[in-house]
Amino acid sequence: MREDTRTRIQEVALRLFTEQGYEATSLREIAEELGVTKAALYYHFKTKDDIVASLVDLRIAEIEDLLAWAKSQPKTLEMRRELLERYAENLKLPRTLQVARFLERNQTAMRDHPKIAKMRETMLALTAEMSEPGDPAVDRISRALALFALHAGKWLTLQDDLTEDEVDKACREVARRLLEI
Amino acid sequence: MREDTRTRIQEVALRLFTEQGYEATSLREIAEELGVTKAALYYHFKTKDDIVASLVDLRIAEIEDLLAWAKSQPKTLEMRRELLERYAENLKLPRTLQVARFLERNQTAMRDHPKIAKMRETMLALTAEMSEPGDPAVDRISRALALFALHAGKWLTLQDDLTEDEVDKACREVARRLLEI
DNA sequence: GTCTATACACTGATAGAC
DNA sequence: GTCTATCAGTGTATAGAC
Numbered sequence: 001m002r003e004d005t006r007t008r009i010q011e012v013a014l015r016l017f018t019e020q021g022y023e024a025t026s027l028r029e030i031a032e033e034l035g036v037t038k039a040a041l042y043y044h045f046k047t048k049d050d051i052v053a054s055l056v057d058l059r060i061a062e063i064e065d066l067l068a069w070a071k072s073q074p075k076t077l078e079m080r081r082e083l084l085e086r087y088a089e090n091l092k093l094p095r096t097l098q099v100a101r102f103l104e105r106n107q108t109a110m111r112d113h114p115k116i117a118k119m120r121e122t123m124l125a126l127t128a129e130m131s132e133p134g135d136p137a138v139d140r141i142s143r144a145l146a147l148f149a150l151h152a153g154k155w156l157t158l159q160d161d162l163t164e165d166e167v168d169k170a171c172r173e174v175a176r177r178l179l180e181i
Numbered sequence: 182m183r184e185d186t187r188t189r190i191q192e193v194a195l196r197l198f199t200e201q202g203y204e205a206t207s208l209r210e211i212a213e214e215l216g217v218t219k220a221a222l223y224y225h226f227k228t229k230d231d232i233v234a235s236l237v238d239l240r241i242a243e244i245e246d247l248l249a250w251a252k253s254q255p256k257t258l259e260m261r262r263e264l265l266e267r268y269a270e271n272l273k274l275p276r277t278l279q280v281a282r283f284l285e286r287n288q289t290a291m292r293d294h295p296k297i298a299k300m301r302e303t304m305l306a307l308t309a310e311m312s313e314p315g316d317p318a319v320d321r322i323s324r325a326l327a328l329f330a331l332h333a334g335k336w337l338t339l340q341d342d343l344t345e346d347e348v349d350k351a352c353r354e355v356a357r358r359l360l361e362i
Numbered sequence: 363g364t365c366t367a368t369a370c371a372c373t374g375a376t377a378g379a380c
Numbered sequence: 381g382t383c384t385a386t387c388a389g390t391g392t393a394t395a396g397a398c
Contacts (some may be wrong), residue, residue: 001253005363005364010246017287018289019292020289020292021204021289021292023204023205023289024204024289024290026390026391026392027391027392027393028390028391028392034216036363036364036365037338037364037365037366038364038392038393039364039365039366039367039393039394039395040248040363040364042393042394043393044363045363045365047392047393048391048392048393063346084198087273091253104288105288105289107285107286108199108200108203108205108286108287109205109290110203110292111200111201111202117226129307137343137347137348137350137351138355140343140351141334141337141348141352141355142351142355142358144337145330145333145337145355147354148333149326151323152326156322156325156326161314162318162321166318167318167322169318170318170319170321170322170323171322171326173319174319174322174323174326174359174362177323178355178359180357181355184384186381190391207372208371208375209373209374210370210372216383217381217383218382218383218384219374219375220375220377220383220384221382221383222383223374223375224374224381224382225381228374228375229374229375278391320378321364344372
């Protein structure tokens with residue numbers, strides 16, 4: 001029971017874009033790995049950019065969901081803790097994690113992509129929801145940093161004798177503490 | 182009193198690589214901006230990779246200096262504070278900051294570059310110097326994160342009404358606190 | 363939906379004149 | 381040190397057959 005080609009293209013593209021970079025990955029490479037020709041890709045996606053857009057859309061939707069929830073809540077420590085929890089849980093989903101990694105590693109290449117601008121905007125709004133405008137700068141930065149600490153674990157993994165899971169747990173703990181600093 | 186071409190190539194390349202990405206920047210572009218031809222670049226650098234290598238070398242040397250200093254010190258809180266201070270001061274130098282930004286934004290593209298491996302290794306060794314092997318995972322991650330918090334300020338700048346300098350100061354304060362968590 | 367075939371621009375890199 | 385000229389290769393994208 002094999003998935004449709006469109007989904008398979010997304011999967012292979014996401015993996016190669018993340019491993020090698022967006023620019024460094026050619027449509028020929030993607031097509032070859034799928035056992036189809038380049039022309040076939042163009043039936044499913046208008047351009048190379050379009051493949052990326054379809055991936056980023058997923059992530060934007062998730063962050064927007066989080067943002068909507070955050071906006072419906074009072075700006076308390078409890079809410080920030082819960083937001084962090086939700087963000088971390090979301091980041092555990094394989095698809096989400098893959099897209100997040102792709103985005104982390106291809107910031108510059110994706111720089112002018114409208115979807116990326118949109119995502120950055122939403123992400124910014126999310127960090128804004130973690131503080132009141134009048135809060136001290138250190139508090140605001142600290143809370144924003146808490147979200148990014150969750151990502152940090154992914155590329156700190158190599159650290160040393162710690163397993164990926166241990167690093168992940170430690171990052172979450174550090175993130176939690178960043179909320180109360 | 183104009184600098185030599187080699188240095189000008191490095192400057193332009195660094196700026197374009199950072200702004201547009203390594204792969205997305207062609208040698209033709211660099212040459213055009215300098216008012217020379219592609220062939221001229223090849224007199225000064227063996228390959229495109231070579232230009233990057235010359236830039237990264239600078240950063241590696243700086244981190245190795247820091248590492249050497251760290252190794253000569255006892256692993257105390259005082260030392261970690263001082264290390265953070267030195268790292269932050271170093272990151273203020275325009276050239277260093279530019280190279281650091283370039284590296285942040287082109288991780289994937291530079292993935293297989295031997296110089297990058299070397300740099301990651303040195304950076305890892307530096308974070309390792311901030312803890313004893315027996316320290317709790319949370320402490321170790323927290324301290325490593327302190328260094329990265331200094332970088333975070335650079336792309337959190339957009340945050341809101343805060344100036345770049347305010348964000349920077351706040352990041353340093355958060356980083357300091359991460360040492361004591 | 364997927365193929366073959368092709369257009370056309372641009373890439374990194376080299377050879378050799380000045 | 382910088383140029384012109386050129387290379388082979390690859391890139392994205394399209395037209396049209398099956």
